[in-house]
Amino acid sequence: MSEIRLIEIKEEILTDNKEEAAKLRKKLKDRGIFLLNLMSSPGAGKTSLILRTIEQLKTKFRIGVLEADIDSTVDAEKIVAAGIPAVQIRTGGFCHLDAGMVMKGLDALDLSVLDLVIIENVGNLVCPAEFDTGAVKNAMILSVPEGDDKPLKYPLMFNICDVLLVNKIDYLGLSDFSMETLHERVHTLNPHIAIIETSCKTGAGIDMWSAWLAEEIKKIENEGNINDE
Amino acid sequence: MHELPVMQSILTIVLKHAAMHNVKKVHAINLLVGKLSDLEAEWMQRYFDYLSAGTVVAGARLNIEWVPAVLSCEVCQTRVEINKVNLDGITCPACAKNKFQLVSGKEYHIKNMEAE
Numbered sequence: 342m343s344e345i346r347l348i349e350i351k352e353e354i355l356t357d358n359k360e361e362a363a364k365l366r367k368k369l370k371d372r373g374i375f376l377l378n379l380m381s382s383p384g385a386g387k388t389s390l391i392l393r394t395i396e397q398l399k400t401k402f403r404i405g406v407l408e409a410d411i412d413s414t415v416d417a418e419k420i421v422a423a424g425i426p427a428v429q430i431r432t433g434g435f436c437h438l439d440a441g442m443v444m445k446g447l448d449a450l451d452l453s454v455l456d457l458v459i460i461e462n463v464g465n466l467v468c469p470a471e472f473d474t475g476a477v478k479n480a481m482i483l484s485v486p487e488g489d490d491k492p493l494k495y496p497l498m499f500n501i502c503d504v505l506l507v508n509k510i511d512y513l514g515l516s517d518f519s520m521e522t523l524h525e526r527v528h529t530l531n532p533h534i535a536i537i538e539t540s541c542k543t544g545a546g547i548d549m550w551s552a553w554l555a556e557e558i559k560k561i562e563n564e565g566n567i568n569d570e
Numbered sequence: 571m572h573e574l575p576v577m578q579s580i581l582t583i584v585l586k587h588a589a590m591h592n593v594k595k596v597h598a599i600n601l602l603v604g605k606l607s608d609l610e611a612e613w614m615q616r617y618f619d620y621l622s623a624g625t626v627v628a629g630a631r632l633n634i635e636w637v638p639a640v641l642s643c644e645v646c647q648t649r650v651e652i653n654k655v656n657l658d659g660i661t662c663p664a665c666a667k668n669k670f671q672l673v674s675g676k677e678y679h680i681k682n683m684e685a686e
């Protein structure tokens with residue numbers, strides 16, 4: 342009988358996805374496209390926010406959308422009805438998007454005519470946090486009816502995002518949601534995250550969100566110009 | 571919830587090393603996993619058994635060393651281990667501030683394997 346050996350491996354799991362994501366980020370940067378990854382629980386308002394963003398920014402940026410509904414085309418149809426190209430990504434029942442799936446989705450869009458691509462990730466606060474999509478910025482929506490305790494339950498998601506949208510603030514008066522407690526809980530895990538309060542119903546805060554996004558897009562464009570010189 | 575792609579990634583890496591070392595059978599794989607990941611040991615093993623069937627890795631035991639989730643105070647760099655019970659209202663034990671950087675808890679690492 343042969344002996345049992347200890348073989349060193351020392352490798353990171355999911356490196357394949359990280360490498361694909363880095364490649365995609367580089368490719369999009371070279372082409373001057375800003376990729377935003379939007380995450381939330383089901384129904385927090387991802388599609389509504391994308392529609393509001395389109396209203397505000399479509400004259401400034403040429404926008405495209407990748408929709409990751411597990412098994413329907415409802416959201417993609419809403420985006421197309423707003424006059425914006427949208428592609429449905431089949432996740433095959435998967436609970437998240439990975440960089441490879443995003444790449445395939447992007448292939449179906451005409452990138453030469455786009456400045457901004459928004460990914461509506463699968464509705465889920467767990468898995469998408471672990472898979473880099475290749476996006477430049479990660480945004481998440483927490484809606485008021487979900488409660489202010491979510492950072493305690495899904496710390497990783499709150500930790501990896503660059504901006505948090507607290508949506509459905511029109512429900513604030515109807516619930517015990519404390520905005521102050523939420524800010525504290527989020528900043529404990531991620532002191533530099535931007536927090537923007539919105540209502541996709543009344544339109545409150547949408548101008549602030551659009552300004553944040555436009556600013557981030559401009560920053561990346563300027564970086565690109567500096568690199569070109 | 572996303573055990574399957576993670577297990578697939580582990581299997582691919584292990585098979586690559588098994589081929590490099592002419593391995594006939596893998597008995598155990600030693601992993602480091604951050605506590606912030608929502609993976610569960612039992613499900614990891616089940617998915618892994620399913621994926622590795624028919625390979626030299628079939629039947630290998632996954633030994634998981636869980637890496638604690640640790641925050642570092644933004645002001646004085648004091649470290650605090652967190653869990654889902656003490657996270658609410660947590661403050662720095664040294665300076666009482668409540669803004670931190672995450673320093674560990676996201677690990678996903680394969681250390682080594684026991685094989686013949």
Ligand SMILES: Nc1nc2c(ncn2[C@@H]2O[C@H](COP(=O)(O)OP(=O)(O)OP(=O)(O)O)[C@@H](O)[C@H]2O)c(=O)[nH]1
Nearest residue numbers: 382383384385386387388389464508509540541542
């Ligand atoms: N009152 C109120 N309702 C909202 C707001 N934002 C979204 N909704 C409603 O919430 C429901 C879900 O919104 P969607 O935009 O479809 O949410 P989603 O995150 O895209 O949902 P999934 O794609 O199914 O995960 C819809 O009925 C929206 O009209 C808001 O700010 N206030």
Ligand SMILES: [Mg+2]
Nearest residue numbers: 387388416461
């Ligand atoms: Mg939607």
Ligand SMILES: [Zn+2]
Nearest residue numbers: 643646662665
């Ligand atoms: Zn301190």
